[in-house]
Amino acid sequence: MPTLEPLPPCPGPKLEAFTDDTTKHDLKILDEVGVGSHSTVMKVELDGRLYAIKFFHHMGTLIPWHNPGGYFCKERSYNEDWEPLEPTDGLPQSAIDSLLLDSTSFYNECRVFGRLRELGREDLAIKVYGYVRLDMKDDKVRQPFVDYYNNILKPAIGAAASGEENAEELEKYYIRTMTHNWNGNEPAFGIVKEWIPGPEKVLSEKALSQRRVKQLPQLLRNLHDLHKSGIIVQDLKTEQYIDGHLADFSHAWTIPHTYGPEGGLRPRWMFESMAAWDLKCFQRIIDKEKQLIQFFKLAVRMPNVAAWRDKEVLGRLRSRDQTYGPFLPFLAYDLWDTKLRTHDPPFDPGLLDWRAAQKKSSKESAGRVTKRKAETATGRGKKRKAKRSKKTEGEDAGGQ
Numbered sequence: 001m002p003t004l005e006p007l008p009p010c011p012g013p014k015l016e017a018f019t020d021d022t023t024k025h026d027l028k029i030l031d032e033v034g035v036g037s038h039s040t041v042m043k044v045e046l047d048g049r050l051y052a053i054k055f056f057h058h059m060g061t062l063i064p065w066h067n068p069g070g071y072f073c074k075e076r077s078y079n080e081d082w083e084p085l086e087p088t089d090g091l092p093q094s095a096i097d098s099l100l101l102d103s104t105s106f107y108n109e110c111r112v113f114g115r116l117r118e119l120g121r122e123d124l125a126i127k128v129y130g131y132v133r134l135d136m137k138d139d140k141v142r143q144p145f146v147d148y149y150n151n152i153l154k155p156a157i158g159a160a161a162s163g164e165e166n167a168e169e170l171e172k173y174y175i176r177t178m179t180h181n182w183n184g185n186e187p188a189f190g191i192v193k194e195w196i197p198g199p200e201k202v203l204s205e206k207a208l209s210q211r212r213v214k215q216l217p218q219l220l221r222n223l224h225d226l227h228k229s230g231i232i233v234q235d236l237k238t239e240q241y242i243d244g245h246l247a248d249f250s251h252a253w254t255i256p257h258t259y260g261p262e263g264g265l266r267p268r269w270m271f272e273s274m275a276a277w278d279l280k281c282f283q284r285i286i287d288k289e290k291q292l293i294q295f296f297k298l299a300v301r302m303p304n305v306a307a308w309r310d311k312e313v314l315g316r317l318r319s320r321d322q323t324y325g326p327f328l329p330f331l332a333y334d335l336w337d338t339k340l341r342t343h344d345p346p347f348d349p350g351l352l353d354w355r356a357a358q359k360k361s362s363k364e365s366a367g368r369v370t371k372r373k374a375e376t377a378t379g380r381g382k383k384r385k386a387k388r389s390k391k392t393e394g395e396d397a398g399g400q
Contacts, residue, residue, distance in 0.1 A: 004133060006114070010101040012256045012354060013114030018130030018192045023140040029148035032178065038105045038250060040180050043195060044144075050195040053132065055188055056106040056250075057180040095265060098258040106131075106189050111254040112231055113191070118357050119229055124222045126247040127194035134188040136179060145175045196242045206298045213289055215244040217305050222246065223282055227345065230255030230352030232274040234332060236281035238288065261350045271350035273331040276341045280330065282307040309343060 006014035019025060027046050034041035038057045043050065087093040101107055113128040122128075134141050153174055172184070179188035199208060219241070226233065226246075233240075235251035253259075253274070259266040286307060293300050327340035 004131075007110050007131060008101040008107040010098065012102065013111050013118055013254060013358070015110035015114045015117075015128070015191070016130050018132050022132060022134060022144075023138075027144045029144050029178070031152075035177075036250070038180070040178055042178060046192075051129070052193045052195045053190045054109070054193060055179045055190040056109075091265065095258055095263070102257050103253065103259075105250040106191070108252050108254075109191055109249045112249040112252045115229055115231060115254050115357070121225060121229060124225055124229070124246070125249070126196065126242065126245040129192040129194075132190045132192060134179065134190070136175070136184055136186075136188050142175065145178055146171065148178070149174050193247065194245075196245055196247075198243050205296055206300060209289065209293060209296075209298050209300045213293075213300060213302055216286060216289070217303050219244065219246075220282060220305055220307050223278060223307070224347055227275045227278070227347040227349045228352075230349045230354055230357070232271060232349055233278050233281075234274060236278050236285070238285050255349055255352045255354050268350065269328055269348075270331055272345060272348040273328055273341065275345040275347065275349050276308070277330045277332045279345055280308045280310075280341075283310060 004017035004020050006016045008014065025047050027044060029042055029044055030050075031043040032040065033043050033052065039054050041052055041054045044053050045051075087096065102111060109128075110131060113122075113125070116122045116124055136142055149171055154171075157170070176184065179190070199211060203211070223233070223236075231249075231252055231254050233246070233249065233252050235248070240246055240248040253271070255271065256262060257271075259270055261268040261271070283306065286302075286305060290302055292298075293302065327342055330339045330341050
């Protein structure tokens, strides 16, 4: 089998293959731990070590299966059918082809984890080891899934799987659902991730809440660092975190992107607006935790942390200069009505120098976005440096 190339095959970050051939490894499917509209997460044992493999719907690597709020489709009301984009809709075919490589679920995650590896910031998310490509027409490749079906699923299904007429079809059906590979002629793609069991189920509601709120400040810092690294999450919810590790980037976009500032197809502030929406979603996570504490009357102290300055947060802060308009809107794939943002996020992912980022893989801020008002900060730094230089010269003169 030829060596698999890093994916996706487009400019920007890429994820390397975990292995060229899974049949050369001892792979055991242990459990199905998560199912979504475009992926299934399986707990596996590979060469005696536990992993999680996220298998993506094959259409998620071939066509934009999930409708992201008009990015791929013509504008329609919420309850109407969506029609795929065509070159006549104002986008050249080359741009539509590019969207398949930087905006579909499997490639989205490949690009995020590739970028974090480039910058040496793999600490910002769950650990990833590479991708796998499975030829499900190969009986050896299918065998671990067949074993899982026969040993685990089939006994659970019971009578429905006992009839000889349905047995073969049911086996094929469940194997397809495990890998989200509805078309058996297409390869299945997955990303191999660290297995994190999550918090113990025996913990009390208070203990779980204490654990979550303690993580909030660090998780917010991590989100800022993702934005500085040219990444927007878009679909940020509590469920995307596993014991403090951000694990789901199916909707995430990474610079460079077809709709990024360099492309000229969308406004330059598009990624900045999406970063603002990430922060607003994180503020909802904070607010939800506060509500749970109040509902269960838990003796848990919330940290003083705010991701987005909404009305409730502004009421607790000292007065500051603010913009009175006109305001730019939030942009999000699942936002069906216009919401205006009254201030900017601290970091604009669209400003990342991604070419410089690819040249370095250390933990230094290679090409990463700096915080706003960088010029003022630089000016102060020059003054301090000048003072230190004069002081050093004086000391040297005195010593001589």
